[in-house]
Amino acid sequence: MKENKKESRANILARSESAVRDREERLRAILETAVEGIITIDECGIIESFNRASETIFGYSANEVIGKNVNVLMSTPHREQHDGYLENYQHTGRAKIIGIGRETFARKKDGTLFPIDLSVSEVKLSDRRIFTGFVRDITERKRLEKEILEISEREQRRIGQDLHDGLCQHLAGIEMLAQVLAQKLAKKTKDGSDRATEIAKAVRESISQTRLLARGLSPVTLESEGLMSALTELALNTEKIFRVRCMFNCPEVVKFNDHAASTHLFRIAQEAVSNAIKHGKAKKITIHLREDAGHLRLRVSDDGIGFPRNFSTSTGMGLRIMQSRIGMVGGSVTIERQPTGGTSVIFVAPKHR
Ligand SMILES: Nc1ncnc2c1ncn2[C@@H]1O[C@H](COP(=O)(O)OP(=O)(O)OP(=O)(O)O)[C@@H](O)[C@H]1O
Numbered sequence: 001m002k003e004n005k006k007e008s009r010a011n012i013l014a015r016s017e018s019a020v021r022d023r024e025e026r027l028r029a030i031l032e033t034a035v036e037g038i039i040t041i042d043e044c045g046i047i048e049s050f051n052r053a054s055e056t057i058f059g060y061s062a063n064e065v066i067g068k069n070v071n072v073l074m075s076t077p078h079r080e081q082h083d084g085y086l087e088n089y090q091h092t093g094r095a096k097i098i099g100i101g102r103e104t105f106a107r108k109k110d111g112t113l114f115p116i117d118l119s120v121s122e123v124k125l126s127d128r129r130i131f132t133g134f135v136r137d138i139t140e141r142k143r144l145e146k147e148i149l150e151i152s153e154r155e156q157r158r159i160g161q162d163l164h165d166g167l168c169q170h171l172a173g174i175e176m177l178a179q180v181l182a183q184k185l186a187k188k189t190k191d192g193s194d195r196a197t198e199i200a201k202a203v204r205e206s207i208s209q210t211r212l213l214a215r216g217l218s219p220v221t222l223e224s225e226g227l228m229s230a231l232t233e234l235a236l237n238t239e240k241i242f243r244v245r246c247m248f249n250c251p252e253v254v255k256f257n258d259h260a261a262s263t264h265l266f267r268i269a270q271e272a273v274s275n276a277i278k279h280g281k282a283k284k285i286t287i288h289l290r291e292d293a294g295h296l297r298l299r300v301s302d303d304g305i306g307f308p309r310n311f312s313t314s315t316g317m318g319l320r321i322m323q324s325r326i327g328m329v330g331g332s333v334t335i336e337r338q339p340t341g342g343t344s345v346i347f348v349a350p351k352h353r
Pocket residue numbers: 272275276277278279280281302304305306307308314315316317318319320343
């Protein structure tokens with residue numbers, strides 16, 4: 001009887017050990033077959049595990065990085081500041097990334113920087129805590145986004161040029177015809193002649209509106225004179241087309257030779273201005289541009305109704321495209337509801353990419 005009891009205890013122990021082993025195997029299999037890179041670090045940032053997908057993504061074998069500080073996988077400035085992030089989180093409990101997730105850059109073994117989607121979660125064990133990072137290589141997605149933006153830029157320019165060279169010329173012809181008609185009618189009926197003159201005037205107005213639209217779509221000033229001049233023109237044209245106050249405020253000369261980045265910033269400002277008018281019903285808009293500590297800061301403020309408080313779903317493309325554009329130039333965007341009313345959309349981008 002005693003012997004039986006002993007045996008069953010041994011059996012129970014063996015069974016639970018095998019269950020633990022089984023669970024560990026299953027967990028390892030899940031980690032190793034996951035398509036996402038999964039990396040765990042301790043509270044000091046030392047890598048404890050590095051799954052197979054992480055090896056493929058970063059080009060390191062697990063043995064090469066386990067025991068090293070996770071900052072070997074990071075790009076500047078996170079590489080230098082990561083220990084500080086961990087310390088800060090331990091002291092304040094305020095998380096900047098844990099449970100949030102964001103797009104950032106990582107570093108491969110050969111030093112190449114590449115874009116990733118990173119989310120981090122905290123796991124509390126009985127005696128300590130660890131952090132798990134989930135990493136997805138988004139190089140391909142970013143390449144596609146860039147291509148789409150380039151296609152859209154080309155199309156906008158093409159439509160702008162077609163409007164300018166096609167529709168504007170066509171309207172100019174109609175204006176001429178209306179003027180000739182007005183002259184002919186002048187001899188017969190004053191009323192008819194006045195109407196023809198009115199038509200000519202309306203057509204002239206349409207030509208200048210179309211020209212302004214064409215210049216917005218195909219901003220030649222941006223190419224020839226740079227971002228500052230293009231934003232000055234954007235403000236002027238906005239006043240003319242939409243009959244609102246629109247000012248460009250740039251306290252000091254900003255020299256910026258990166259044409260692709262200038263185009264992104266110009267299109268972002270254009271969309272923010274258009275949103276201020278369309279959604280904010282703004283009467284006064286200010287576009288601020290300044291350079292500060294190696295960064296370009298672009299802010300579009302309006303005196304409109306303010307950004308919706310419970311903004312969650314919108315079928316609009318504007319803010320999404322802005323986000324994507326600012327990502328292309330390695331910057332960030334924040335939207336603020338101003339206490340005095342109105343909205344401020346703020347973009348910060350490094351001057352040198
Ligand atoms: N300056 C602003 N003032 C008030 N609300 C704004 C402002 N900018 C954006 N919004 C809000 O953000 C939403 C999304 O804007 P977004 O530019 O993405 O889309 P859209 O303008 O509706 O469409 P699209 O840009 O594709 O023409 C708007 O519907 C509006 O509610």
